[in-house]
Amino acid sequence: MKGQTCWECQKKSEWVCRLCIKYLCKTHLDLHIITPEPHDIEKLNTKSSSQNHVYKKELQLRIQILEKAKSKILRQSKTLLKEIHVLTQKAIKPLDDIKGFYIGLLTKDCDAKVIEKITNNTFSLEDVQDVSLGSQISGFYKQAFVVERKKQVKNYEFLSIDQLQRSIEIECDMILDGHGDLILGVAVTNDSKFVFSCSNDSTIRIWSIERKTQIMVLKGHTQPVKCIVLTSDNKYAITGSSDKTIRIWDISRYTGARSIESEETSYKWQECVIQAHNFSVLCIDVSEDLHYIVSGSHDNMVKLWNFRSKKLETFFATHSKPVKAVLITKDNDLVISGSFDTTIRVHCIAERSQGYVLKGHTSGVTCLAVTKDSKTLISGGLDNTIRIWNLKKKAQEFIFEGHKLPISAVTITSDSRYIISGSRDKTLLIWDMNNRKQIGTLSGHTDFVWTICLTSDNKYAISGAFDLSIHIWDIEERKSIAVLQGHKTSISSIFITNGQKYLVTGSKDASVQTWNLLNKTPISYYKTHTDPILSLALSDNGNLLVSGSEDKTIHVYDCDGVNENIIFKGHKGPVTALALTSNTTFIASGSVDKTIRLWNLTRKNQAIKFKEHNGTVTCLAFSIDDLKIVSGSLDGTIRVWSIINAIQENVIQDTRPIFNLAITMDFEYIVAAVGRGCVVVWDLKTKNILKSFGDRSSASLWIKAKPITKSFFVYAFDGNS
Template structure:
């Protein structure tokens, strides 16, 4: 009989306010602040609740933040999504990725329109120009590219940046464009929305204009008007205009945020005139002194063009310095209060959010969200004996959680915690710190009640006795110490007392006691594991095999097995009787940080720096599950007393709970899933042209990529076509038989068609394909099957069902197989009939939509007229407004006044 196991799935994520890699955005009203939890976010500029989030696997999900549901998933990028931006109407979404591609998505149709290729490195930011239907993108390759969305081509490449470009933005009027890079300056450009094709000779197309810093071409959309020297030399991480376009925020990859004021056209013109006037005066003075032999003459200064430059537009308003590094910021779109020029929200590196009010010269903190999680890595995770409490520790605090509700119960300031446990009764917790102390925390009072100078080095590990009498600590000072609990009679507080000390030759990295308190396992820095008898501290076994030190280990509940996880990426399973190595498993792609048995079983969980959590069977030495959710190194692991859930803590500051479900799984199924994942990762580039064949000015490609879902969609369409064809042949044969024999047997339809007609069954298979995967699915459809599919399009259009889907399928098939269709004589009747049918079907749908829009407009006009009539009637009657309700004598006086 095949053995089955119960699956573990992620149940909760807590302790995270904002992830270091994500950005923050206000909603359109300015009342909600959206923070990314380990993902990128893009705010929709309209008054809607939809938010786009980009993930590390390249997928983009559209979320409804009010319902809390995922509306759609867009699959196209092969690398992590690094940039997202909506256009003003919210109908288009542009995304950039580490795979150097830019994809423009149709949000309404939930499909990719096209991809733009030309950048040679990661795309860092994108922004739409609504007036000219253009898109501007920046990359780490130091180039800014302007794309025409109609022709899907690059029309301008902006050069001149000496370092990587990290952020770009456009003001609301689309008159100015600004870039933030590794350069010590902010580059400011004027946007020419009226740029048209110029008659430039062919040999001058690629000449560089040193004054503009751009490449001459047929269009000049961006024109450089100068650079502004920043007050900080670190690279710019984010640069943004506010909603009104009067402020610019420049945030560096550090603790500084610079706020610049943007002058309007009138102020910029006045500054320009004053600047030119001062130049003329200086030139006149210089010519008088030198007799026109040195410096510019007044005629040369007068002949200069009166153009606005960057110093006329931008002016440094103030510099905000934070205590912690700033990861991202955003301006509030709501109107500023009196005495304020705006509000700004910042996501900090220490897992906190802060909102500041901006005045002319100062900034004051308005709100702060910092209570939920740790300010740095979660290095310790430990459950109480009954698994009702969870203790986590970081560099400066210990937090007590309810693991079921994810609520933070207590926060206590401590030293840098590296290990810990709960004392019996769950009223106190012991924390081993980096400084070598053991700190006793009173959970009820939420305070550190005692600090014991226990070791001279970091306390890397603590292991409790099963009877609750004490614990063992291992430290970098080569000591393993045994401690007993005691209560101080004077203060009635818990204390600890050192009873025995075991001196080792190397640093102690981990200690572990067996369940029967018979054996003590000690992991040393020399990559060996030594086992001692607890009662006599006599040496029992020495385990050799790891190439690097074992960072975590655990003994099974029955005392039969010892599992160790090492920095050499391996897990070894040892027998406790003779110290023989049962199996060595290559477990993780990086160091194994912690391993732990599920109580009363031989199942093992392991975590590592490769961000993975793995589930093993120590009897069969099989990998059961791989749980992937963390975005950084996983430092710690805790398994509940019944094995019904586990808790992991990570460098990404998140704490995740994984629950055991009632869903069984089999090893063969999991192996097949892992193979499918590997196959999915190794698929081709989804129709993209090779990077070495990309022209200098950029090119367009197919949006989307091949995945296992698209392959499954193609298989389902082909299967539906075959079943429909065979069913149609059976129907034709039955009709012929019925003509010859009127009393023949009744036709029995195929059960697999679910009671539908053949064409309806094919339409169901096509409509079940995800819109973002439809193009890739049709690309993989063979030509003969494409011809069969086109034969059904006319019937679907005439029925008026799913006209938009049918038109999209027809257009895609014509684009993909244009040459073969043009040279195939048998396809001409289908194309001819399809042309007229598509035109009639689209026109009918257009008329219906127009009629509905006109009816809605008529209703709106009627409602406005009714309101106007009511207002006029109210004015003619002269009815007074109802008096407010007032109690007592005031009410009588007011009523008499109203009567008078």
């Protein structure tokens, strides 16, 4: 900043400390350096500090572009060499085959016909045209891989938060929000790649285990989805709901039987709807041979359906209370049902009749599982017990007791060694079938554990709970290795770093989640606010996250977990705007209270307060040298503030509210989203409008450059915002 004076003596400054935001002369520089506080000293030159930063940033950007161009050339060359190698081997192989044949002839006696053929025929090199680089290949290497052009102002389009969320979800093949209500069922594919969950929110969601990300939402049920099961060939998901229907979904595109197709609506995934019961469908199972579906309902009925024809085969009206659990044995011989009437009833499929009743639970039966050999049944109940039954002897063998509250789910490993149970006491317990004792506890859920399934290799248990999360547990290590969850309500704020590597989303449920856009995976999940998230900021390296909320506080998270999280309090209203300096030393915050506050992260205190706006502060941005703040407000003004002098330096007045803004690296232009769908470009020195784009029907918080590319950040001038 040319012409700035020393903070201490008012002489001409030659240096600036970016941590303290102080200009210093040579004398006071020496005194400043010997203080115990950290420093970030930079020498001022004849150019402005801002121009110097722009110059250095531009050089660094150009070096990166050159390296990318080199990488592209090397990558293409490597691909070509591989293809040439393959073609070479294909050409050489028949020659080697003939050569081998001739060598073989030299070592053995040949019949007259072979000798006659060899001696009477000629053998010579064919006239082969020499290979040369084709025009397409040589054209690639003759291209100008970098180009320098005059910066041009681009057209813009508005994106609402919902539109931006949808764009990110389509581009990255992931869903940002999660279940909005209780998780009632989970199932996992045989290859352990995907988890399916169903919920009280009436949706079915598909999660990638490898990416730990939700990739699809299936909608069709009109009321809570109570249960879900997958067919053994991974082609279909079958769900039961409070809307009294059973629905069959074609899931093969995500489970290997078909390639992933373009975005389609849920009804195209829906294979069939069966009007199943007179009341809610509470439980469901499908036979291993894909011949039968069995369902249990609040109408006390158990029904057997033909999977292929989707027609009712028979029903069993033997329970006196709702049926909470059903299964078909692995040998496809028996249907077993458990009810709130405390009984377990065993039905013979072939004879279409009830075989016998198992009694022992003193309260309702809530869950069932059967061993692979179909000889042993496991049941869990509201009496807090897990009971083991011998199906051949038709008798109870022993009881597991350990849970403090009712059992919600049980499952057994395919080798019949271990049982895993889930309970309303928020825990999963592991039981050894051979030694008949509890051998482990899995803790991590914060509400009722309601559903459990196992991967086919028996290594991992997957549980769904009323805390709206799905945990993946390493059974041997006895610990949670991943949590599958998203925002529980709609997303209210989105922030993307300059390099488009990281995404942060904030929700009305007061949670904040960070995502890696390069590998399309979630990184961390925070819920420390008490009210909806309204503003976010994240350092370009993804290490420091800042969130502002309706609860009037600012929360600072160290994403590496090295330093303690910080909470700043001071605003009298919701925090609606945030910005972070490039060296992550200061945070600027704007609020409904019409003020802008600057917070020192090193000293953990408020450094400066600006209060010239007459309306809510909606957006903030730092200059490239971190010495100025630009703010926009619903009062229709854009204001420029000097951090060094703690004063307002410039005001641009408009009649329309300002919703978002971006500044160019040279600090000459401001681009802002204003009023009802307009983007305006101002010259910061003259305050004149250079150009105005659009006149849409609704205001928005995001600007996006056209043509749309594979990035979602706000670009002001050809990528230099």
